[in-house]
Amino acid sequence: MSKSALATIPSLLEAKQESVRSAISEHALRLFSERGYEGTTVDDIARAAGIGRRTFFRYFDSKDAVVLWRYDLIGRRVVELLRARPAREPALTSMERALTEAAEFYNVDPAQSVRILKLTEETPSLLGQQLLQQDRWKSWFADVLRARGKYAEGSPQPEITAAVALEAMGLAVRRWVDAPEHALSTQIPRCFAALRKVAR
Amino acid sequence: MSKSALATIPSLLEAKQESVRSAISEHALRLFSERGYEGTTVDDIARAAGIGRRTFFRYFDSKDAVVLWRYDLIGRRVVELLRARPAREPALTSMERALTEAAEFYNVDPAQSVRILKLTEETPSLLGQQLLQQDRWKSWFADVLRARGKYAEGSPQPEITAAVALEAMGLAVRRWVDAPEHALSTQIPRCFAALRKVAR
DNA sequence: TCCAGTGTGGCACCGAGTGCCATTGTTAGC
DNA sequence: GCTAACAATGGCACTCGGTGCCACACTGGA
Numbered sequence: 322m323s324k325s326a327l328a329t330i331p332s333l334l335e336a337k338q339e340s341v342r343s344a345i346s347e348h349a350l351r352l353f354s355e356r357g358y359e360g361t362t363v364d365d366i367a368r369a370a371g372i373g374r375r376t377f378f379r380y381f382d383s384k385d386a387v388v389l390w391r392y393d394l395i396g397r398r399v400v401e402l403l404r405a406r407p408a409r410e411p412a413l414t415s416m417e418r419a420l421t422e423a424a425e426f427y428n429v430d431p432a433q434s435v436r437i438l439k440l441t442e443e444t445p446s447l448l449g450q451q452l453l454q455q456d457r458w459k460s461w462f463a464d465v466l467r468a469r470g471k472y473a474e475g476s477p478q479p480e481i482t483a484a485v486a487l488e489a490m491g492l493a494v495r496r497w498v499d500a501p502e503h504a505l506s507t508q509i510p511r512c513f514a515a516l517r518k519v520a521r
Numbered sequence: 522m523s524k525s526a527l528a529t530i531p532s533l534l535e536a537k538q539e540s541v542r543s544a545i546s547e548h549a550l551r552l553f554s555e556r557g558y559e560g561t562t563v564d565d566i567a568r569a570a571g572i573g574r575r576t577f578f579r580y581f582d583s584k585d586a587v588v589l590w591r592y593d594l595i596g597r598r599v600v601e602l603l604r605a606r607p608a609r610e611p612a613l614t615s616m617e618r619a620l621t622e623a624a625e626f627y628n629v630d631p632a633q634s635v636r637i638l639k640l641t642e643e644t645p646s647l648l649g650q651q652l653l654q655q656d657r658w659k660s661w662f663a664d665v666l667r668a669r670g671k672y673a674e675g676s677p678q679p680e681i682t683a684a685v686a687l688e689a690m691g692l693a694v695r696r697w698v699d700a701p702e703h704a705l706s707t708q709i710p711r712c713f714a715a716l717r718k719v720a721r
Numbered sequence: 722t723c724c725a726g727t728g729t730g731g732c733a734c735c736g737a738g739t740g741c742c743a744t745t746g747t748t749a750g751c
Numbered sequence: 752g753c754t755a756a757c758a759a760t761g762g763c764a765c766t767c768g769g770t771g772c773c774a775c776a777c778t779g780g781a
Contacts, residue, residue, distance in 0.1 A: 338728090362767065362768085363767080363768065363769085364767085367730095372729085373730035373731070374731090375729075375730050375731070375732095375770090376729055376730060378768090378770080379728080379729080379730095382769095383768075383769075412719075413719055413720065448653060448656070449649035449652065449653045450649060452652035452656060453649045477692055477711060477712050477715045478715045478718065480692050481692060481712060481716050481719055484685075485685045485716065488684040488685055489681060491684075492677055493677075515676065515677045515681040516685065516719075519681055519682050519716075519720065520718070520719065520720040562737085563738090564736085573761035573762070574761075574762090575739090575761050575762070576759080578737090578738065579759080579760080582738090583737075583738075584736095584737070722781100723780105723781090724779105724780090725779090725780085725781100726777105726778085727776100727778085727779105728775105728776085728777080728778100729774105729775080730773105730774095730775090731773090732771105732772085733771090734769105735769085735770080735771105736767105736769090737766105737767090739764105739765085739766080740764090740765085741762105741763085742761105742762090743760105743762090743763105744760080744762100745760070746757100746758085746759075747757085747758075747759090748757075748758090749754100749757095750753105750754090750756095751752100
């Protein structure tokens, strides 16, 4: 793809590819809401988007990816934000701030976000993939925290901190999806407060 | 199967089925360690176990299940143990005690457990399924905790407590699998201690 | 105009998982 | 011990996700 360092211009072709990509994605989401995720085949999506089945798999690695690629950015973004936090800040606070800021992603189009998150939640194969993704994030976040150098060699502290923060975030998102009338921005501090209370 | 209330005797057939079941399971694990999980087809397993491919799917719902059915008991066992804990005990303590006791499961055959857990950890499709299973457990555990009636209506506290305890347990298991020379029974309190320190 | 390089999509293939059905064996009633 | 129900078996064909291969079409440059 964008291997050539000379590709200064979006080059028409890249633009076209991007439009094909979003066309596939939109048709897919429409079909999923009409016939359900399992009830929609890749053939259906390809036909609806006016492309070949083989081409579908050039734009997305799997059927899951049509839904889940949107989350790919989030993990990286959190790492970025986390690194930007002062190293002296309590680790859990840094996690909460970074996750809160990254959650702005969902506010670009809240209704769309809720629809996608709900679909993910109620479709086992999608949920499984999402949990897998978040599991990878855990170690990324733990690495950033460990790099602060405040932990003893082999301490489980960074992993635990990263994991439980992600858990709090996950619950906040779930509560928001189940009751979108309460903003995500109110659920996050609520869940982190509950987390801080767990250990008393 | 054991629908008939009169089935006092294991009935030869049930016994045979149990032996077929474990035969499939053992051949599967052997093949997985020889050729890897992805490199082994269901046909291979069926052939090795001397049964038809179709029969394989009568004993196990999926290829994953050959590995993961062993964990099925654990979740239910934890619920049981959790209910047996005194309601006045701090929730996180109850979780730690219940999970610790349920972890005895792994001590029946530690070497075997480590092999299976390692396989699960390094095989995405297995890990995904396992995370999915644990996600279901979270709500089971949360329900038990909520039934204690110590939480305000709609409080995220039970979910958070269940989730982070499971996270601590998961990390303990992971550390044990990566370094089996340190007993799981020492990793669990270590990870829970780290968890309690997160909130300071 | 001809020659790359690249996107496309058809075709054939693999592996997981399922419905259907004939065959086989086991159990139960006589 | 014979036989009639019944359950387990496994073969067959099919669906669907995913992949390798290859011929074709388009674009851009010499």
